[in-house]
Amino acid sequence: xxxxxxxxxxxxxxxxxxxxxxxxxxxxxxxxxxxxxxxxxxxxxxxxxxxxxxxxxxxxxxxxxxxxxxxxxxxxxxxxxxxxxxxxxxxxxxxxxxxxxxxxxxxxxxxxxxxxxxxxxxxxxxxxxxxxxxxxxxxxxxxxxxxxxxxxxxxxxxxxxxxxxxxxxxxxxxxxxxxxxxxxxxxxxxxxxxxxxxxxxxxxxxxxxxxxxxxxxxxxxxxxxxxxxxxxxxxxxxxxxxxxxxxxxxxxxxxxxxxxxxxxxxxxxxxxxxxxxxxxxxxxxxxxxxxxxxxxxxxxxxxxxxxxxxxxxxxxxxxxxxxxxxxxxxxxxxxxxxxxxxxxxxxxxxxxxxxxxxxxxxxxxxxxxxxxxxxxxxxxxxxxxxxxxxxxxxxxxxxxxxxxxxxxxxxxxxxxxxxxxxxxxxxxxxxxxxxxxxxxxxxxxxxxxxxxxxxxxxxxxxxxxxxxxxxxxxxxxxxxx
Numbered sequence: 362x363x364x365x366x367x368x369x370x371x372x373x374x375x376x377x378x379x380x381x382x383x384x385x386x387x388x389x390x391x392x393x394x395x396x397x398x399x400x401x402x403x404x405x406x407x408x409x410x411x412x413x414x415x416x417x418x419x420x421x422x423x424x425x426x427x428x429x430x431x432x433x434x435x436x437x438x439x440x441x442x443x444x445x446x447x448x449x450x451x452x453x454x455x456x457x458x459x460x461x462x463x464x465x466x467x468x469x470x471x472x473x474x475x476x477x478x479x480x481x482x483x484x485x486x487x488x489x490x491x492x493x494x495x496x497x498x499x500x501x502x503x504x505x506x507x508x509x510x511x512x513x514x515x516x517x518x519x520x521x522x523x524x525x526x527x528x529x530x531x532x533x534x535x536x537x538x539x540x541x542x543x544x545x546x547x548x549x550x551x552x553x554x555x556x557x558x559x560x561x562x563x564x565x566x567x568x569x570x571x572x573x574x575x576x577x578x579x580x581x582x583x584x585x586x587x588x589x590x591x592x593x594x595x596x597x598x599x600x601x602x603x604x605x606x607x608x609x610x611x612x613x614x615x616x617x618x619x620x621x622x623x624x625x626x627x628x629x630x631x632x633x634x635x636x637x638x639x640x641x642x643x644x645x646x647x648x649x650x651x652x653x654x655x656x657x658x659x660x661x662x663x664x665x666x667x668x669x670x671x672x673x674x675x676x677x678x679x680x681x682x683x684x685x686x687x688x689x690x691x692x693x694x695x696x697x698x699x700x701x702x703x704x705x706x707x708x709x710x711x712x713x714x715x716x717x718x719x720x721x722x723x724x725x726x727x728x729x730x731x732x733x734x735x736x737x738x739x740x741x742x743x744x745x746x747x748x749x750x751x752x753x754x755x756x757x758x759x760x761x762x763x764x765x766x767x768x769x770x771x772x773x774x775x776x777x778x779x780x781x782x783x784x785x786x787x788x789x790x791x792x793x794x795x796x797x798x799x800x801x802x803x804x805x806x807x808x809x810x811x812x813x814x815x816x817x818x819x820x821x822x823x824x825x826x827x828x829x830x831x832x833x834x835x836x837x838x839x840x841x842x
Contacts, residue, residue, distance in 0.1 A: 408818040409814075411814055414810045415741060418685045418741070421690055421743070422687060422747070424507065424555055425691050426764070427704045427750070428704075428710060429750040430466055431483065431714055432718070433481075439790060443464070447462060447753065448460040457756075463755075463789065464753065464754055474492040478496070478780065493729065494773045495777045495782070495783065497782075497803065498784045498793075499783070499784025500750075504519050506763075507705070508555050514748050517800055517830060517833075521562070524566045524827075526804055528544060530808070530813075531685055534811065536684060542683065544687075545573050545685070546687045547574075547674060549689045553689075554691065557693075565827065572687065657730060658727040665724070668720045673731075680737065700713055707757070707760040708757060712759075740775060741775055743775070744773075744807065745771050746771075750765075750768030751768075753789040766793065770803060772806070801834035802836075804830050805836050806841075810841070815829060
């Protein structure tokens with residue numbers, strides 16, 4: 362039987378070893394194993410040899426299928442053919458309907474900026490930023506179903522279970538702030554997007570790289586269960602003793618199960634949670650922002666302010682070293698509301714896009730203005746995307762059906778050339794015809810701007826060296842500075 366002194370020494374040594382291992386791993390000073398790799402560490406030094414233009418990413422995701430022909434992709438020919446059959450031969454079948462007549466944009470398009478980019482009146486404030494934005498007009502997807510298309514835009518695969526872009530980025534680059542998660546997700550206050558939390562999962566990557574969801578439906582945003590319930594609070598001395606005891610049990614458990622990434626991630630998450638109890642209240646407290654900043658994001662507006670707060674939080678997070686922030690402008694579909702809770706405008710596009718357009722316009726334009734004023738736009742890559750587009754033909758008079766063949770995404774800041782566009786759809790906006798672009802190309806370009814070679818950022822899983830871009834992807838150099 363071990364003496365009390367021996368038990369205490371082993372416990373202290375075990376805890377010290379865990380702490381030292383964590384420190385050496387963060388500094389990339391761990392010894393290699395017999396395969397030449399550091400157990401449990403990232404193996405991507407060869408992937409990060411490209412000059413870095415951006416340090417962080419803010420991705421705005423508009424779930425539901427934002428209509429390209431009503432927003433960013435001007436089609437004069439569609440106006441000329443208004444009311445004429447879209448499919449005279451009757452050979453086409455859309456996702457949920459038969460093609461109706463050609464339906465021009467429900468919103469007027471105008472030219473903006475020195476570049477003369479065409480933007481619809483749905484986005485009067487974002488239109489003032491067109492000279493900083495690069496539009497990808499030839500995006501398309503492999504699925505016209507919300508869930509699979511969401512997964513594809515987030516992970517490069519139509520099936521769940523693959524690492525999201527945010528997970529890949531944080532796996533490749535690590536964290537800039539040990540007191541905050543490297544990958545934070547801000548879901549819409551109305552709920553989760555189609556596909557739920559799988560959209561920001563780590564898949565087969567070590568579990569520590571999954572996104573941390575931040576609740577934004579209350580005045581003071583919060584991480585769920587970060588603080589104990591009020592009536593269950595205990596004295597600080599007892600709490601510290603409990604944490605020390607738990608740490609000892611975790612250290613013993615971990616020493617018996619080397620290489621268990623879920624266990625390591627859980628231990629790391631508990632330790633991070635303790636630090637977050639100090640850092641999270643500060644980063645999520647927007648009350649100290651100036652009146653001008655709150656007005657910029659329309660924080661006080663009962664409709665616009667919800668998404669405005671998400672965008673303001675994104676700026677505060679990257680300002681404090683969060684590597685990847687994902688914002689959802691819309692939630693999963695429900696039938697309880699008159700206005701759809703996302704961009705899936707089957708019945709009444711002027712109503713639904715009219716609502717969400719004003720929301721996106723104010724929040725995203727405020728974000729770009731704020732980042733630029735603070736000198737953060739040059740080092741922050743902002744991406745705005747959806748999972749697929751909508752059809753140029755009418756559905757039921759005022760709606761549009763799903764269209765996997767064409768949609769528009771845009772990128773801004775972080776080394777992106779503004780006032781340009783890449784690719785094009787046909788005259789009616791039905792399908793991508795010039796430089797058809799998949800999510801792989803967008804992902805490859807984003808990684809490139811972060812200083813990562815997308816072909817070298819890999820992880821061995823089930824006999825395959827997996828990567829975010831699978832076996833595809835080309836950097837879109839035409840939109841780079």
